[in-house]
Amino acid sequence: MITNFTKMRGFFILGFPGLSPQYYGPVSALLFFIYQAIAIGNIFILAFVVYEKSLQKPTYLVFCHLALNDLTFGTVTLPKIIAKYWFGDGIITFYGCFVQMFFVHYLGSVTSFMLLVMALDRFVAVCIPLRYPVLITNNIISVLCGFAWFIPLPLMVAIVLHALTLPYCKSNVIAQCYCDHISITSQACGEDVTIVAVTALCVAMLCLLLPLAFIVFSYISIFVAIVRISNAAGRRRTLSTCTPQILITCLFYLPRCFVYVANTVGFSFSLDVRIMLxxxxxxxxxxxxxIIYCFKTQDIKQMLMKRLRKSQIGIEIKFSS
Structure with a gap:
């Protein structure tokens, strides 16, 4: 018998099912440390770029948007799983789970489109550098980043509302560290579950693969342009301007592609390993x-070193006086 979905009051976040209770404390401490790293690092980037007027350039504005996205994602996902292992509070309300699901997929899609904007910035800078000051300005980048925030919004709202139409009559256990579409809809019943799942998959592929296609095209074009530079020092200098963007893009896409390919070829993971990945x-x-922004971006690294040297000189003067 299929009961009405509104009768399910909440969900239980399972986390890592194979984890022994004696490790709950260390795991919660580790997750709390990760959240602190996310919060401190990304708030620092936002504050530093806002404070340093010389860094308010198109490239670093994209970094700020990514930092805000990463900070929001960590804040949406980590506190509940930390509370589960620290205080034994693994219950999340029915609608709270759907809100978390929305932000998980929305912010992931925004990241994908932000990486597209980042690739466009580097593509113009390397492949058509003479047009860069005209084509890539702070205002244009702000508009493009605004589109990156807006485009996934109606799509993800539609996905959440579509999932809410399903009746939920199975277990209320979410086999994950946070609520996502697969873990929620796997608890649904009825003939429409497959339609909802396929629709969500198509939207996810659109938000991930469409930007990825342009990103791959951009970086291939950039590598071709770099190879054509006759001066070896010029090649290294040009490549170094793209290194942060390439690293950030690889960190986002490669693990997702690995999991997808592994599942496609029939390589199965245990539940704990899948959740960990x-x-x-x-x-x-x-x-x-x-860390990539600070140590792989010359302007930010030089500005940081400059500020540190000024602080050190100020401390020495204070003590000597």
Whole structure:
């Protein structure tokens, strides 16, 4: 018998099913540390670029949008799973789970479109550098980033509302560290479950693969342009300007492609490993991206070193006086 979905009051976040209770404390501490790294790193990038007027250029504006996205994603997903292992609070309300699902998929889609904007910025800078000051300005980048935030919005709202039409009559256990579309709809009943799942998959492929196609085209064009540079120092300098963007893009797409290909060829993961992989490729880039911004971007690194030297000189003067 299929009961009305509104009778299910909430869901239980399972987390890692094979984890022994004696490790709940260390795992919650590790997740809390990851959240702190995400929060401190991305807030620092936002504040630093806002404070340093010289860094308010198109490339670094995209970094700021990505930092805001990563900060929001960590804030939406981590507190509940930390509360589960720290305080034993694994219950999330029915509609709260759907809200979390919306943000998980929406922010992931926004990241994909932001990486497209980032690739466009580098494509113009390397392949048509003389047109860069005209084609890529702060205002144009702001508009493009605005589109990156807006385009997935109606799509993800439609996906959530579509999932809400299903009757939920199975277990209320979410076999994941946060609510996502697959884990929620796997608890649904009825003939429409397949339609909802296929629709969500098509939207996900649109939001991930469409930007990826342009990103791959852009970086192939960039590599071709770099190879054609006769000066070896010029090649290295041009490549170094693209290194942060390439690393950030690889961190986002490669683990997802690996999981997808592994599932396609029939390589199955245990539930714990699958959850670990999803958590890794969801949260690891958010924690690592600020480090890439700081140490792989010349302007930010030089500005940081300049500020550190000024602080050191100020401290020495203070102590000497």
């Amino acid at each position: 999803i958590l890794l490729y969801s949260l690891f880039p958010a924690a690592v991206n600020p």
